[in-house]
Amino acid sequence: MTAARPGGGGCRRDSSGDEARRRILDVAASLTGIALLSPLLLVVAALVKFQDGGPAFYRGVRVGRGGRLFRIYKFRTMVPNAHLLGPGLTTRRDPRVTPLGRWLRRTKLDELPQLFNVLLGDMSLVGARPEDPRYVAVYTDRQREILRHRPGITSPASLSFRREEELLTGPGWEQRYLEEVLPAKLEMDRAYLERRTVPDDLCLIARTLRALLA
Secondary structure, eight states: OOOOOOOOSOSOOOOHHHHHHHHHHHHHHHHHHHHHHHHHHHHHHHHHHHHHSSOSEEEEEEEOGGGOEEEEEEEOOBOTTGGGTSOSSOOTTOTTBOHHHHHHHHHTGGGTTHHHHHHHTSOEEESOOOBOHHHHTTOOHHHHGGGGSOOEEEOHHHHHTTTGGGGSOSTTHHHHIIIIIHHHHHHHHHHHHHHOOHHHHHHHHHHHHHHHHO
């Protein structure tokens, strides 16, 4: 795949020690999660496959660390070939989302296959959510600093915008996403990633799990 333009300078990089510890945590947690959740992963994959005969997984292109493109793994929550039937973002009451897909999105179970992205090194447990290349193309230099870090499964912005789809409704929803929602998410995550520590990440993971179980 062709890489997107790397981000600009100015963002403090993790120390080599912190980065190594974070990678050890990512590998250990993703391996443990895959092993423990494998029965659930198999059941959900079968349900998605059997509902309409389409593929069990969605493999969309996202921009990763340093602007490198990768395939993100999710359980498919939309009708087959949904990318040909509408925009790249999912809006409120999007007709392309299947009944099972709505439940998977609400419970966040559709995100579980990203444990494989973490294991492969494309993503981390904690980091800004990976974005579609066409939206990364309009990042400012300051926003591109986010690409110095691996994207993640959870982040401060992920928690704050858990119901993002509810904001994307009515005329001009994509403009609103580009001008309001996306900049707010990027600034929130950029500020966190500049100063985070491994204990900070562990605390954020615990907060995410509490939010999912609430």
